[in-house]
Amino acid sequence: MPPTDESTDAGIARAPRADPGSGSTDHAATGSDPRPSTDCEDTLDLRLTDELIALFAADTGDRDGAGEGTAAYGTPDGAPGGDLYSSSYGSSGRDPYGSPGPFPVEDDLLDQVGGWGPAKTPAGVFQLVPVRSGRDVALVHRWMNDPAVAEFWELAGPETVVEDHLRRQLDGDGRSVPCLGVLDGTPMSYWEIYRADLDPLARHYPARPHDTGVHLLIGGIADRGRGLGSTLLRAVADQVLDRRPACARVVAEPDLRNTPSVSAFLSGGFRFSAEVDLPGKRAALMIRDRALRDLL
Template identity: 50%
Template sequence: MTHLDAYRPTDDLSGVPGPPLPVLTDGWHARVVDPDRDLNLVHRWMQAPHVVAFWHQAWPRERWDAELRGQLAGVHSLPLLVGRDGDPLLYVEVYRAARDVVAGVYPARPHDLGLHLAVGELAMTDRGLVRSLLPVLADALFAADPRCTRVVLEPDVRNRRAISSFTAGGFAPVGEVLLPDKVALLMVRTR
């Protein structure tokens, strides 16, 4: 990880805004989750076995409501629904890596962004959605925040499907890192 230069821990993050809403192209669209409208969908997706296996957030509906509202009220993470030519297909959290637990395992810069992705419906997995979305999403995040030079992902090392998709989507593996809930493979896409 020596090629990842860092911010100093004394850097002030107070001037760093929350994660931006990316404006997607190529038929993709993203919108901020509206808990009043989208809670049932997000909750249902988070109960799906293929999501639970790696997200470990099969929480009650009330906890997901609080989680989404908390994200929307802060500057750490922005919950999105992403789709292509129609209905939402993925739940995505765009987060500021320097404000996240991941900053403890790699030298995060103040404007680095991170992503958590979940394909909601099992029937939509293995269709190349993630690998086709990631280049568009990363480019849109770089455009939305000109000071962002890196976007990171940290999939569980056991999630070979995700790692394969992330690699095909333009993210390079940097190394394994230990996070509180998993051993992850840190993956990076640079501007």
């Protein structure tokens, strides 16, 4: 499936759709047709045992020293610091809204996404900033009510719809972390970084331990259709592989009908692996392999 277009659209790798009847959401239940899901076991309802959580914590604890040579919250060696980030979302781990506290980094199941720090890309300096519900709901709500976004994410409606969607992740066990994508100090995209091997998606493909999934939407119309999605997908996938040593693959499952989205993943270093039937959609399983990252 060769890429036909470097552009990306707002519906990249559609996020979980809230089930108004059960209050649950499923990362795998995607697509624009509101077909009823037969998969009632939700990502955030699959509770881990205390023993398994302890095992994951011990695994990440063994790698605490892997980030030597970086600042406390992940500013890369040689990356601009200080003044460049002093008033932006990338301020060396500080809250861009003025709070003296660092971004939350307790999401051990994903090796502390909040501490990954900024990355240089051809489009500018980019950083994933974990969402804070009271601070960011209005912005994400506006993006979700864009018709191009709503077609695939299905989170349009009152602000409470988005707030509930974010809260289920923020109150979870850290297997899914919602983030703003901040480019040169400006929030311009919404991301969900999640443990695909702990997600219902894992029932639909041969998952491996620590597989990490990504969902993405580009917020502004002006940022769509010019290859920016591909650039950021490559940057975020590389951050996952750099910051999560146990992860060998980054995965995504955009709707097959969303040609610009599939193309963006292909141009961003992912390969097409298979077509998979998920509740609500037929998806393209996209994979970026650690072993092939320098070849694609």
